[in-house]
Amino acid sequence: MTDLYVFDFHGVLEKGTENAVMLVSNMALESKNYFYRMTPEDAVKYYGLKWGEIFEKMIKVSKEKANELYEECKKIDDINPGIITRFTKQNNNASIVLDKIIQKKHDYILISNTRPKALSEFIKSAELEKYFKEDNTFAVNKHESGQALNKELVLREYLSKRNYDRIIIIGDSPGDIELKKVSPDNSITFLYTHPGLNFKECEADYKIRDLMEIFLN
Numbered sequence: 001m002t003d004l005y006v007f008d009f010h011g012v013l014e015k016g017t018e019n020a021v022m023l024v025s026n027m028a029l030e031s032k033n034y035f036y037r038m039t040p041e042d043a044v045k046y047y048g049l050k051w052g053e054i055f056e057k058m059i060k061v062s063k064e065k066a067n068e069l070y071e072e073c074k075k076i077d078d079i080n081p082g083i084i085t086r087f088t089k090q091n092n093n094a095s096i097v098l099d100k101i102i103q104k105k106h107d108y109i110l111i112s113n114t115r116p117k118a119l120s121e122f123i124k125s126a127e128l129e130k131y132f133k134e135d136n137t138f139a140v141n142k143h144e145s146g147q148a149l150n151k152e153l154v155l156r157e158y159l160s161k162r163n164y165d166r167i168i169i170i171g172d173s174p175g176d177i178e179l180k181k182v183s184p185d186n187s188i189t190f191l192y193t194h195p196g197l198n199f200k201e202c203e204a205d206y207k208i209r210d211l212m213e214i215f216l217n
Contacts, residue, residue: 001165001166002105002106002107002164002165003104003106003107003164003165003166003167003168004106004107004108004109004159004162004164004166004167004168005101005106005107005108005109005168005170005214006108006109006111006155006167006168006169006170006171006179007108007109007110007111007170007171008110008111008112008170008171008172008173008176009110009112009114009119009122009123010048010112010113010114010122010172011047011048011172011173011192011193011194012091012170012171012172012192012211013090013091013094013110013126013128014088014089014090014091014094014122014125014126015088015089015090015091015092015194016087016088016089017084017087017088017122018043018044018047019043019087020083020084020085020086020087020088021038021043021051021054021084022038022039022040022042022043023083023087024073024076024077024083024084025038025051025054025055025069025073026038027073027076028069028070028072028073028076029059029069031072031076032068032069032072034059034069036058036059038054038058042054042058044197046058047197048172048173048200049173050113051070051073052066052067052069052070053066054066055069055070074115077118082121084118085118085121085122085124085125086125088122088125088126089125089126090126090127090128091126091194091211092210092211093210093211093212094126094128094211095127095128095131096212097211097212097214097215098128098131100215107136107162107164108131108136109136109137109138109158110123110132110136110137110138111138111140111151111154111155112138112139112140113140113141113151113175114139114140114141115139115141116139116141118139119137119139123137138154138158140154151175151176151179152178152179152181152182155179155182156182159182159183164186165186166186166187166188167182167183167186167187167188168187168188168190168214169187169188169189169190170189170190170192170211170214171189171190171191171192172191172192172193172200173200173202174200174201174202176189176191177189177191177202177203177204178202188205188206188217189204189205189206190204190205190206190207190208190213190214191204191206191207191208192207192208192209192211193207193209194209195209205217
């Protein structure tokens with residue numbers, strides 16, 4: 001029997017990036033002459049949302065204004081290489097879980113709503129580059145307007161050429177859990193959240209706070 005493990009990156013295999021999001025968001029807000037500043041409480045509250053959505057919800061601006069702020073965040077990141085990734089650390093038990101999947105001779109992939117170049121840098125910062133190569137790593141940059149790809153399309157394309165006994169989906173957002181509809185008869189979903197944070201509202205098969213728990217079901 002061969003299983004496929006489908007991982008999200010941010011909030012699942014890594015920890016700490018929310019601190020970078022707060023720093024860069026506040027630099028962007030200052031640059032664009034907004035009075036409001038993201039607080040540590042905001043960083044926790046909006047953790048897991050796409051960057052533009054954070055601005056929409058946090059300061060109640062239009063999608064257009066939120067996208068302008070996101071573009072400013074990208075500019076800040078480009079001007080200051082490593083300003084975001086230096087906060088990114090490997091999540092507890094992430095490498096242990098990946099090693100165990102390999103030992104069991106199962107497959108795994110990573111699908112993330114991140115720019116390709118940024119995802120590569122994040123993976124390196126989390127010291128997971130030996131696990132994720134070009135053939136099992138997919139950056140789906142839904143932050144960019146006009147982006148046609150999404151996680152569902154990537155997973156459907158991947159599965160169109162392969163057969164698995166089970167598909168185990170591990171994510172921290174409703175969008176990750178909805179990937180079950182790609183292959184509902186043999187999929188199991190795990191909604192993960194870091195200790196101390198609240199689970200997002202969605203219908204997952206299991207809710208976990210330790211990645212090792214994916215082997216208990």
